Amino acid sequence: MNxxxxxxxxxxxxxxxxxxxxxxxxxxxxxxxxxxxxACVQLARCVLARPYARVLNNNAQLTSVDLxxxxxxxxxxxxxxxxxxxxxxxxxxxxxxxxxxxVKTIMHWLPRLEATVFTDMEGAVSxxxxxxxxAAQPPRPAATQAQLAAVVADLERAAPSxxxxxxxx
Numbered sequence: 001m002n003x004x005x006x007x008x009x010x011x012x013x014x015x016x017x018x019x020x021x022x023x024x025x026x027x028x029x030x031x032x033x034x035x036x037x038x039a040c041v042q043l044a045r046c047v048l049a050r051p052y053a054r055v056l057n058n059n060a061q062l063t064s065v066d067l068x069x070x071x072x073x074x075x076x077x078x079x080x081x082x083x084x085x086x087x088x089x090x091x092x093x094x095x096x097x098x099x100x101x102x103v104k105t106i107m108h109w110l111p112r113l114e115a116t117v118f119t120d121m122e123g124a125v126s127x128x129x130x131x132x133x134x135a136a137q138p139p140r141p142a143a144t145q146a147q148l149a150a151v152v153a154d155l156e157r158a159a160p161s162x163x164x165x166x167x168x169x
Contacts, residue, residue, distance in 0.1 A: 012025060022052060023055045023086075028063075030063050047084040053088065056124060058124075080151045090116055091117050092120070
């Protein structure tokens with residue numbers, strides 16, 4: 001992987017992997033609902049900048065996730081990934097957590113997104129590499145970009161207020 005940092009906060013780092021042409025999201029620590037909301041705002045800002053058809057979501061370094069996080073993800077964040085242009089997601093679960101069933105439940109609620117859960121990074125990378133699109137991801141239509149910008153603004157307003165971590169770009 002050739003990772004170029006896009007944004008970072010204490011619990012999530014987002015990179016563009018230029019070798020594989022996908023977004024790589026790495027989570028760590030204890031994820032509470034406010035932490036998840038703030039981190040997802042950072043992630044939303046990254047996908048607003050340009051479309052990414054594939055996402056490698058790595059939860060291997062998570063130590064815990066509050067129960068209300070999954071419901072928030074299902075209803076307030078994940079449905080917008082297809083609007084952002086995400087078509088394929090490989091989700092690596094933490095071996096330290098018993099959250100595999102939670103992740104599978106989240107994936108069940110995302111029928112328009114081809115997503116698979118993995119317990120190892122190698123399997124996730126291999127699966128996602130097989131989903132390479134032959135053509136470059138086209139820019140979003142202006143109407144879709146405006147709709148996505150409105151979603152990001154809504155997420156920003158709804159996220160708990162605190163000093164927002166900066167974007168590294």
